[in-house]
Amino acid sequence: IYKDLNDVNFPIEKTLAGIQAAKDAGIPSIKINVVVKRGVNEKELIKIAEHFKGTGIIVRYIEFMDVGTSNGWRLDDVVPSRQIVEEINRVYPIEPLNPNYTSEVATRWGYKDGSGELGFISSVSEPFCKECSRIRLSVDGKLYKCLFATEGFDIRQMLRGGASDGEIEQAIGRIWTTRDEHYSEIRTEETVKARTGKRIEMSYIGG
Numbered sequence: 001i002y003k004d005l006n007d008v009n010f011p012i013e014k015t016l017a018g019i020q021a022a023k024d025a026g027i028p029s030i031k032i033n034v035v036v037k038r039g040v041n042e043k044e045l046i047k048i049a050e051h052f053k054g055t056g057i058i059v060r061y062i063e064f065m066d067v068g069t070s071n072g073w074r075l076d077d078v079v080p081s082r083q084i085v086e087e088i089n090r091v092y093p094i095e096p097l098n099p100n101y102t103s104e105v106a107t108r109w110g111y112k113d114g115s116g117e118l119g120f121i122s123s124v125s126e127p128f129c130k131e132c133s134r135i136r137l138s139v140d141g142k143l144y145k146c147l148f149a150t151e152g153f154d155i156r157q158m159l160r161g162g163a164s165d166g167e168i169e170q171a172i173g174r175i176w177t178t179r180d181e182h183y184s185e186i187r188t189e190e191t192v193k194a195r196t197g198k199r200i201e202m203s204y205i206g207g
């Protein structure tokens with residue numbers, strides 16, 4: 001399942017070894033993002049929670065999103081977070097926790113037995129655009145104001161062209177203050193189908 005999902009035949013053992021290496025190196029607050037796709041990995045969610053329960057590592061379940069053009073997104077493939085919360089709660093009772101800070105993307109839940117924390121990122125069923133404070137830099141140096149943006153602002157050109165730190169700072173400020181993105185609030189199956197043209201892939205901009 002893992003190899004199918006990552007598209008590049010990457011084995012789960014290597015990922016788990018990487019997570020363990022991060023833990024052994026003392027990296028605090030490790031979070032594991034798990035995108036949930038109906039009919040693909042929804043039966044694994046309890047097992048994943050079990051694997052990390054009591055380790056201090058936080059699993060965050062993410063609703064499947066229509067980022068980019070390569071993942072064949074359909075609304076029917078989205079498993080709403082509330083369903084996952086209910087499923088986990090039936091096996092391992094959990095309760096909501098307060099956010100760590102304003103605009104935190106994941107809703108925090110904790111095991112009632114105190115053995116750890118889970119997160120739920122409900123971008124499709126409960127969009128949080130109004131509080132979104134994220135800006136993303138792609139691997140080729142473009143700034144994107146939204147995961148679903150089609151155009152990025154070319155910071156690399158400024159850097160290579162000798163722009164000063166102050167000029168770059170001002171440019172980022174201008175980009176941010178013109179921001180009115182709220183894609184997830186207006187998403188429907190129809191708006192997704194109607195989107196054409198180039199779209200940034202998740203692998204270019206991280207999560």
Ligand code: SF4
Binds near residue numbers: 133146148181
């Ligand atoms: S759709 Fe865009 S604006 Fe809305 S939460 Fe996601 S990244 Fe932020």
